[in-house]
Amino acid sequence: MAVFRKFCDMLLFYIFFLPTVPLLLTLVLIFWLLPVLLYRSIVWVLARTFRKDLLSFVSGIAGAYVDPDPNKTISNFLVGFVLTGDISSERISQLFQERVLNLKDAKGNFVYLRLQQSVARFMGYAFWKNDPNFLVSNHVRDYDYQGDLRLSQTPDEHEIQRIWLSLAEAPWKTNQSPWEYLVVRNYCHAGTTKPHSLIIFRVDHVYCDYYSLTGLFRVAFRSPFATVKLSGKNTGLSWKQLKSLLTIPYDIFVKMCTNENKKSPLGERHGSSNLCFNYTSTIHVDEIKLIRKNHGVAYNAVILSAINGAIARALSDAGATPPESINLGYGLPLSNHPGGFNVHVTQSTMELPCYAECPKQRLRQTHDIIVEGADSLLQLVFAYFLRFLALAPVPIIWTLQRQILAPSKFLPSYFLTNMPVTTTKENVDGLEIVDIFHGVSVTHGIGLFISCLGINNKQRFFFNMDKSVFGDEASAKKISVYFEEELKAL
Template structure:
C-alpha cells in the first residue's frame, strides 16, 4: 500500500527551498487576505439558504477527465467556479477574472490514519473566461501549482509564530484578515494523488469549520454509489440578489453540462 503522498521524506534541497520560500509565502497570505471579498457577505441568520445540486453521476466527471486529460478535482472546481460566474452574470454583476477561496489540505509529514493534520490554505482560481474549456485548463494549471506549493506549510508554521506575538498585534492582524480576501470556503478535492488509510483509498474528506467572520458561502461535495452532490450553505445576498441564490444549483449543473458536451481535446488549449 502506498504511503500518503504528502508524507514523503524531504530531501535537504526540499527543506532549504521551503525555508527560503517561507517569508514570501507568508507575505502572499497576508496580502491576499487584505483584499476585499469578491462575493457578498453574510448579513444574518435570517437570510441563510442551504441547497444542493441534483445527483451527478461520477462517470460524467470521469468522461470529462478522459476527454481533456485533467484531474477529478479540476472538473469539480471548474464546474463550481463556472456556476459562480453564471450566477453573478444573472444578477447583472461582472464576474471577477479570478476568485480566491479557502480549502483544506493535509500538511506534509502528517501521521496518516483517519485523523489527519490539515491546514486551511487559500487558492486563486479562474472565474471569468472566454469559454468553459479555457476555465477547465487554467484550473488544472493552478491546482497543479498549488499541489507543489509551500503555502500549506507556511500557514501551518506561520500560525505557530503568530501565537508568540503580543495579543494586540494578533488581534489587529486577525481583524484585518477576517474582513477580506476569501470569497468562500470549501472541502472540494484539490489534490491529484491517491491517499490511503488502513489499506483503503480515501475518496472523501469531510471538514467542519467554525468561524466568526462574515463569510457568506460554504461549498462541499459528497455522495455514495457512484453519485455525487455539490452542496452549499450561503447567504441569499452573496450574488447580489436573493433570487439568483435559489438558482445556484442550476448554474453549476449548466456548467457541468457544457463541460460534458465539449468536443474531445486532441491538443491542450494554450490558455496560461
C-alpha cells in the same frame, strides 16, 4: 519576461528581507513567545493546584477553533444519512456504546474518550474537562428540536433544507460534550414510498475534522467508508518543494499585499436569518472522471472550474460583473492522521480564473495553476502557524483572528471543503445509506461556503451562503443548477 520580472522582484525582496530576519525573530521571541509561554506555565500550575478537574489545554490546531464565549462555537459540522428502513435512537445508542465508547487502542487507552469531555475556560485558556454526568441518552436521541427547528411527522428533504443551517448553528447545552446523534423516523425519501430514516450527526469543529468523522462512522456503523488514498509524496525533498521552501516568505508577502486592497467580489454574512442553503442532485464520480480523462486535467480542476463558472453565471444573473479571477480558500488534511477525535488539517488559498470565454479555457487555466502549486509548502507553514497561535489565551487568539479575517481584508472570496467520496456501499445496522446531507456553521465573514460529501461513488455539492452573495435569494439558489450545467458543458 514575466518570469524574469518575478525573479527580480524576489531578489529585491530578499535583499531587504534577509538582514531583518534576526531582528524579526528576536522581536517575536521577546514580545510574543516568552510572555505567552510564561503566562501559560503560570496558568498550568494554578490549574493543577486549584482546578484538578481540568485535564489539559485545548492545544494544537484545535485551539484556533475555540470561541471566547463559552456559549458560542466558531463552527459546527452537520452530516445526515438517509437509510432504507426504520431504526430507533435506542439501537443507535446501543451501537455507539458498544462499538465507540468502549473501543481501546493497543495501549489500552479509550480511542473516543474525547466524546465524554467538554471545554472549560480558566484564566483565558480553554481546557478539556470530563463530563461527570455523561449519559449516551443525552446525545443519542430522537429528533427533539422545537420552534423554528421543528419537523413534521413525515418530513422530507424540503423540510431538512429549511432547518438545516439553523440546526447547524443551534446552541449547545452548558457543561455537556457538544455532539449529538438525532434520529428522524418516517422520513420521506424522494422517489419512493417506502419508509426511511434520517440520522443526523452534529459536532463542534473544535473536537474533530472530517477524517475523524469518517473514522467514527466506520467504527460506529461497521461499514467500510473506504476512500481513494491520497497520492503519497516522496520521502526526499523535491526541487519544487525546495523552491517552495525558499520562496515562502516572498509568497506570504505577496499574498498579504495583493489581498489587502482587493475587495472580495462576493458578499459577507449578515446573520443567520439571511442564510440560504441548497445543493446539487446526486453526481456520480465517473462523470467527473470522464471529463478529467477527455481534457487531460486533474480531478480537482474539473470541480473547481465548474464551481467558478457557476459563480460567474450567478453573478451575471444578479446584474454584477464577474471578476477575471477569484480567491478560493480550501481545507486540506495533514499526513499521518492520529485517529480518534482530532483536528489534523490545514488550509490555504489559491487564485483561480472565474470569468472565461468558454468553460474549456477556464478548465485548462485552472489545471495549470493547480499543477504549479501542487508542491507548495504554504499549507504546512499555515498549520504550524495555527499551532503557534494556539499557545496564546483564547481572547488573544480571537482578537488576532478578527483583526486578520475581518473586515474581510485577507478573507478568500469563498471557502471549499471537498472530502473524498467513499468507494463502497455504506450501511447502518444492515440498512443501506442511500443519500447524504452536509452543513456547517461559520461565524467568520465568508459569504459562501461550499462542501462536497458522497458515498458509493456518488456525491452532492452543498452551497451554504448569505443571500447577499449574489444579490438576492433567487440568484443564490440557481448556483447549484449552474454548477451542474457547467459540468455538462465540459
